[in-house]
Amino acid sequence: MISTAKIFGGLFQGIAPRQKDILVRRFGLSSGKPMTLAALGDEYGVTRERIRQIEAAALGALKGKILVNKECGDLIARGTKYLKAMGGVAPEDRLLAHYMSFTEGMTGNYLALLAEAGQQFSLRSEDEAFNAFYYVEKPHVKASVDFTGRFIKLLRNKKDEVLKGKYDVHFKDFVKSEKMDPKIGENYLATSKSFFTNRFGHTGLAEWPEINPRTVRDRIYLVLERHGAPLHFEGIAQAINDAKIGGRKALAPTVHNELIKDKRFVLVGRGMYGLSEHGFEPGTAKEVIKKILKKKGPLTAKDVMNAVQKERFFKPNTVLANLQNKNLFERLEGGRYRVREA
Numbered sequence: 001m002i003s004t005a006k007i008f009g010g011l012f013q014g015i016a017p018r019q020k021d022i023l024v025r026r027f028g029l030s031s032g033k034p035m036t037l038a039a040l041g042d043e044y045g046v047t048r049e050r051i052r053q054i055e056a057a058a059l060g061a062l063k064g065k066i067l068v069n070k071e072c073g074d075l076i077a078r079g080t081k082y083l084k085a086m087g088g089v090a091p092e093d094r095l096l097a098h099y100m101s102f103t104e105g106m107t108g109n110y111l112a113l114l115a116e117a118g119q120q121f122s123l124r125s126e127d128e129a130f131n132a133f134y135y136v137e138k139p140h141v142k143a144s145v146d147f148t149g150r151f152i153k154l155l156r157n158k159k160d161e162v163l164k165g166k167y168d169v170h171f172k173d174f175v176k177s178e179k180m181d182p183k184i185g186e187n188y189l190a191t192s193k194s195f196f197t198n199r200f201g202h203t204g205l206a207e208w209p210e211i212n213p214r215t216v217r218d219r220i221y222l223v224l225e226r227h228g229a230p231l232h233f234e235g236i237a238q239a240i241n242d243a244k245i246g247g248r249k250a251l252a253p254t255v256h257n258e259l260i261k262d263k264r265f266v267l268v269g270r271g272m273y274g275l276s277e278h279g280f281e282p283g284t285a286k287e288v289i290k291k292i293l294k295k296k297g298p299l300t301a302k303d304v305m306n307a308v309q310k311e312r313f314f315k316p317n318t319v320l321a322n323l324q325n326k327n328l329f330e331r332l333e334g335g336r337y338r339v340r341e342a
Helices: 004-012 017-026 037-044 048-068 070-085 092-100 108-118 138-157 159-177 182-190 216-227 233-242 252-259 285-296 301-309 316-323
Strands: 089-091 122-124 133-135 195-197 203-205 265-269 272-275 329-331 336-339
Touching (some): 004 048, 004 070, 017 048, 037 048, 048 070, 070 089, 070 092, 092 133, 108 122, 133 138, 138 159, 138 182, 138 203, 159 203, 216 252, 216 265, 216 272, 285 336, 301 316, 316 329
Antiparallel strands (some): 122 133, 265 272
16 A cells, blocks of 8 residues: 555655644644644744745645655546546545545545645535535536535425435436436535434435434434334433434433423323324314214214224223213214214
8 A cells, every 4th residue: 555654754855844844733744633824823933924935835845746756646646536536526534535545544634735735636624514525626616516506405395205215216316317427416415514314314404303303302203203103201212312313311301391392292191292293183082082073973982992092092991981971972873973063
């Protein structure tokens, strides 16, 4: 394998000691933590602008050496070739992983210096919307950003389908419509912070709480949606912790407090909660029975109990006791019940 230390050791030969020291510390080659122009200026007793001038001169000297260094030229060429194969851009971690596959001792800081001095590809720093990524030319950045924006817009219009697990289907259809290699399309999306894959393997937009839960309520929803059936509030807290959703440990009392504040969650039994979108509705036993009979028409006691159990976890005796309320329900011939008319 190519030795990073050997290559850069050769490049630094002949560089003025102060220039070398500033480059090493500016890019964090020894400490792993790059220093700012201001911090270096304070140490040297000069202005940050003077440090910038020294850094620029040192980078210029390195560039001259790179142009005549076969190994270094090959190193840059292989990185450029990889980037072009990926559509002209690649997340910092992916390009670094590529280099680490054939270069011993390569780090993100050495890679940043290589890019800055070699000037064949550039680093776009991380910001609120994008992860740090390298690119060959600015048109490649625009292509990546525009592609990502169009896909985000599509996902927002297809949110319900994506939440049902159809992210991959929409991605496949989208890259086909864009006439793009899926590998390049996926690489473009990897530069963005707009996408998120949660602990359950569901991918979607990071802005969606159903995918990327940020509050206790969001985490409760994700667990109940994933489970597909009601859970006791203590079981919900345990499921959140087992899946390691969120940074803090979920406490059962906190979970219970959040459950009773949100209409998405329905009390279906003693301490048991389900999602309203799964067909569970709030209400007392008599309210649930009344709603079912109005919707389905006269039913036997057994059929009423079966229908009620799909919405709430009432005990059979509770259902039977409520059916005996003659002010609300009327027993017909054949043992069927209906709502008593006013």
